[in-house]
Amino acid sequence: MLQNSAQPLSASLPRGANQGVLSAAASGLDRFILGHGGDLDRVFGHAGIDPEQLRHPTLSLALPNYCQVLEEAARQTGCDNFGLRYGQQFTPQALGLLGYVGLCSGTLEEALVNFAEAFPLHQHDTLIALQDQGECYRFDYQVRHAAIGQCRQDAELTLGMALNLVRHALGPHWAPREVHFEHARPADWQAHREAFQAPVHFGQACNSLLIPKRDLAGVAMPGADPMLLMLVKDTLRQLGEAPAQPDLLGRAQAAVRDHLHLGEPNLERIACALQIGEATLQRRLREHGLSFSQLVEQVRQALALRHLREQSLSISELAPLLGYSETSAFSRAFRRWFGVSPRQWRSV
Structure with missing residues (x-):
């Protein structure tokens, strides 16, 4: 199991000191909010995020602010499934360095392993794990930050990102065996089943995708590039290294x-x-x-x-x-x- 327990700092960390989440995780968020009729000033203002930060994918956002901006966007746009919809259109390339860790891997199985191993460098205060469950891998995701009370939209977005990484290699109709979410079943829960094309269970212990191993066997990533993979991993490692100070x-x-x-x-x-x-x-x-x-x-x-x-x-x-x-x-x-x-x- 891969797990990261470092504590976040402020939303204005210098380059090379990511202790929250890299702003690539909010790529295109401003356009998506506007496309759903939201007011950017109200959404970003309430969440305490400077929209200018979103233009620089290697800058760091404080994780509570990041989760809050997604929740606020859902409230102010009236789109209860905002995170789900945002995740559906979120390509691995848009995720920046973390996305390219998966895209440049040799095989799809390696892509999932590399993605899970690199994730703590992209986002802190998070449990991320690729668990061997026999016939399946279980991709687990859970925010673990004491000051974050609501993170439903983030959970749906993140599992959507992982889904799209797999679909990049297996095609847009691939489906996991099951999908699990921690939060309670929302009103429009059928949209989740349609998005993942799989049974979706709510009120679970962790946010998870159950991925059959047979679907991954021998599948090469279309853009495998070992040299670029090494460079991307090294850059993420430098950004994810915390400065030498207590949390x-x-x-x-x-x-x-x-x-x-x-x-x-x-x-x-x-x-x-x-x-x-x-x-x-x-x-x-x-x-x-x-x-x-x-x-x-x-x-x-x-x-x-x-x-x-x-x-x-x-x-x-x-x-x-x-x-x-x-x-x-x-x-x-x-x-x-x-x-x-x-x-x-x-x-x-």
């Missing part, structure tokens, strides 16, 4: 999350938990474009959306878990974040 942002997010049940988190308590000075914590957060209060809000928002989506807690039960002494305080904060009350959000 403070991820640790700070985890510390805030662990302390929320005690009430309103304060700078002194979190700095003590991280065993650093308060001034140092503030300075390091500023390097990522965050204040301490913004960090707390970021964690609260992600947890609130996750629990509201799961519907396992009432609003009054959720408020103290997020560090609010009164339900009304949580409701006011939620309305400020998203423009609706928690009950209204849950009822949509």
